[in-house]
Amino acid sequence: MNSIRSRLLLWQISALVLTSVVVGVLTFRLAWGGFNDVRDQGLEQIAQAVLRHDKTLNAGSANAAPKAPQDLSILEKKWFAEDRYLDQFVSQIWSNQGVLQYSSLPEVGPPMQPSGHHIVTWRGQSWRLYTLPQGDRLVQVAVTTHIRRQHFYELTTWLLIPLGVLVVVLGMLIHQAVLRSLRPLENMRRELGQRDVADLQAVSTTGLPAEIVPLAETLNQLLTRMDVLLAHQRQFLADAAHELNTPLAAIRLQAQLVRRTPEAERVAALDELDRGILRTSHLVSQLLQLARLEPDARRSEHAMVQLDALVREVVVSFAARAAEHRIDLGLTSADPACVRGDAQALRAMLDNLVDNALRYAGEGARVDLALRVEGHHAVVEVMDNGPGIAAADRERVQERFVRLDQGQSTGSGLGLAIVRSIADLHAAHFEITDAPSGGLLARIRFPMAADTPTPT
Structure with a gap:
């Protein structure tokens, strides 16, 4: 499961456990070393106590025979009278010649050492x-490492309990910290989930953590673009419905007139009906083209396009229409x-572009197409010698459904708007x-592609 919460908990708790293990190992080693130091100091103190309290050693009799366990000093009898004290330590008194004179238990304990x-x-x-020397004798106190380890392991349990409690408490605190830190995201998700489809208001960034504010701002930018897009779509649908209403009503009226027209005049009425249908078909075609250029429409599949071949095809396709209106259409x-x-x-x-030029240039005019390469740009020009457009209207005429001459115009007011949209789509x-x-x-x-051949 790809979850930020799970990742944070996994990494932080894993780091906590790993750190606890490392700290536990270091604590164990340090405690073991300190425990040995304390016990070794205890051996020294026991050896000194045996020297102070042993009567035979104080008498200075170097040749005295080894005593039986019952002849040991009162201190030794008190400490070592029972076998259960074997798990504590063993004390011995040796002569300088290596003869065992005293022992807490007979024949128990390692040999004499320096x-x-x-x-x-x-x-x-x-x-x-x-081993502690004193005069012609020395006292040796020993304990088995196994017994010492057992005593240390008994203490280790009490050392690990606080560490375990620390891990559990910190784990719970980390869990709560992660939940509280991600709560703003959960609140934002809940707020967006409860919104209506048409509610595209910006998300409030007040009180959000600094890491989430950029995300909220980016989301607000997206909501703003969607709001603008929906507004454009609503406006487009309203304009399309309005523009289609007039030609459809005209076609319906012309069809009614055809039925009432006498046989001799019916051909002219049918021609007028055909022209109305043609104008409506052209309007619908341009509406479909404009709809395909909307930002939410299917993403265009950009590929390498040979622009000069495309220009030649356009000239050929409009040649017949230009000849019909006695317009000189050429490629310079x-x-x-x-x-x-x-x-x-x-x-x-x-x-x-060519349709607009042929439509508004007038009969007998001249329309020329040209494609030139200027540096790293391809420049397409469509030029006519018609009446032109006033400078004040050249920006407005690129908007949708704008026709400068409402009475004589047969266009839909979409041609230049489509041209501008396609140019924007291609960064032109x-x-x-x-x-x-x-x-x-x-x-x-147009910006040219990198592999365009240099013109000759």
Whole structure:
């Protein structure tokens, strides 16, 4: 499960457990060393006590025979009279010649060692001992390592209990800290989940942690874009319904007139009906093109497009229509140019440019297409010698459903809006200016692809 909460808990609790293990090992080693030091000091104190209280040693009799256990000093009898004290330590008194004179138990204990602390093996067991010389004798106190370890392990249990409690308490605190830290995200999720579909208000960033504020701001930007998008869609649907209402009503009226028209005039009425159907079909086609260019529409599949070939195809496809209206349609230049884009959208853009030029230039006019390469840009120009557009209206005419001449215009007011949308989609610059011949010049500047051949 890919969860931030689970990851945080896993990493933090794992780090806590690992740290506790390391601390436990270090504590064990330090405690074991300190325990041995304390017990070794205890051996020294016992050895000194035996020297102070042993009457035979104080008498200074160097040749006295070894005593039986019942002849030991009162201190030794008190400490070592019972076998159960074997698990504590064994005390011995040796002469300098290595003769055992006293022992807490007969024949029990490791052999005599030099002065100081030692670790020796005797009868298969490891012993820790301390030897203290005094005159012609020395006292040796020893204890088995096994017994010492048992005593230490009894203490270790009490050392581990606080560490275990610490791990449990810190684990619970970490769990609560993670839950509280992620609570703002949960609150944001709950707030967004309870919203209505049309509620695209910005999420409040008040009181949010600094790490979540950028996420909330980015989400607010997305909500703002969605709100603008939905507003555009609502406006588009309203405009489309309004624009379609007029031609459909006209077609319905023309159809009724055809039924009432005498046989001799019916052909002219049918021609008028055909023109109305053609205008409506053109409007629907442009509406569909504009709908495909909406930001939420299907993502365009950009590929390498040979722009010069596309320009030639457009000129050929409009040649018959230009000849019908006695318009001189030509291609003045077509430098090899390759751009990255959607071939279908680019073709629709060129079709709308040429269609607008043929529609508004007037009969007997001239319309020229040109494709030039300027540096790293491909420039497409559509120029006519028609009446043109006033400078004050050139920005407004690029908006949807804007027709400057409502009475004589047969267009839908969508052509240049489609051109501008497609140009924006391809990171191209679209502008309208005066043509040298006195008409209108529409220019689109495309960034060229890197593998475009240099024109000759």
